[in-house]
Amino acid sequence: MKYFYFIVIIVSIIHNIYQLLINFKLKMPKLRELTDFDKGEIIGLWKGNHSNSDISRILGHPESTVAYIIKKYKVKGTTSNAPRTGRPAVLTETDKRQLVRIVKDNRKDSIIELTDKFNSSLEITVSTDTVRRVLHESGYYGRVAKKKPLISESNSKKRLNWCKERKNWNDEWEKIIFSDESRFEIFKNDSQKWVWRTKDEKYHKDCLQPTVKHSDGVMV
Numbered sequence: 001m002k003y004f005y006f007i008v009i010i011v012s013i014i015h016n017i018y019q020l021l022i023n024f025k026l027k028m029p030k031l032r033e034l035t036d037f038d039k040g041e042i043i044g045l046w047k048g049n050h051s052n053s054d055i056s057r058i059l060g061h062p063e064s065t066v067a068y069i070i071k072k073y074k075v076k077g078t079t080s081n082a083p084r085t086g087r088p089a090v091l092t093e094t095d096k097r098q099l100v101r102i103v104k105d106n107r108k109d110s111i112i113e114l115t116d117k118f119n120s121s122l123e124i125t126v127s128t129d130t131v132r133r134v135l136h137e138s139g140y141y142g143r144v145a146k147k148k149p150l151i152s153e154s155n156s157k158k159r160l161n162w163c164k165e166r167k168n169w170n171d172e173w174e175k176i177i178f179s180d181e182s183r184f185e186i187f188k189n190d191s192q193k194w195v196w197r198t199k200d201e202k203y204h205k206d207c208l209q210p211t212v213k214h215s216d217g218v219m220v
Helices: 002-027 036-047 052-059 063-076 093-105 111-119 128-137 153-165 171-175
Strands: 141-144 146-149 183-185 194-197 208-211 217-219
Touching (some): 036 052, 036 063, 052 063, 093 128
Parallel strands (some): 146 208
Antiparallel strands (some): 141 194, 183 217
């Protein structure tokens, strides 16, 4: 029996420690990079003869952060961060928009073909990796083109009008029989085609693979 009470005490201690850790975590302030306005508030209060602890309490920033900002201001005379080092961007925003326009006009081109056309419009030369990365950042990925029957503009309008005339049908559909057919290719390559598009352009006219009936296939 004494072992049972001993286990209960141990479990209770562990539970209390866990609750203390949770409460401590909830009370911890979320760290974030201070803006120039936040830093200006700290310096303003410091110049108003407020102590570090008072500034921390008023603004809600850790006292160590307040002390660091004030020390940085005393040494450098500014609180702004130095420009971050790094390789400058190869392409400007204008260049990126130009690349997107090229893609929209050449949906079915390979990444190599797109890169060649893009480089021919620039004074610099970029790699296929750069072109692919910029396209991905703009939302364009290589996707398999959806197959849809090739329909002329006049037939598209006729089909749309046909649908509008019957959009309120209910019982009338019970008198209609629908049929379908499939085409089986014999000697022709019926492989998938790839296009560059965004996720919202799945059924965009330029992103479709038109299909037509051929005499070298079997219709079922």
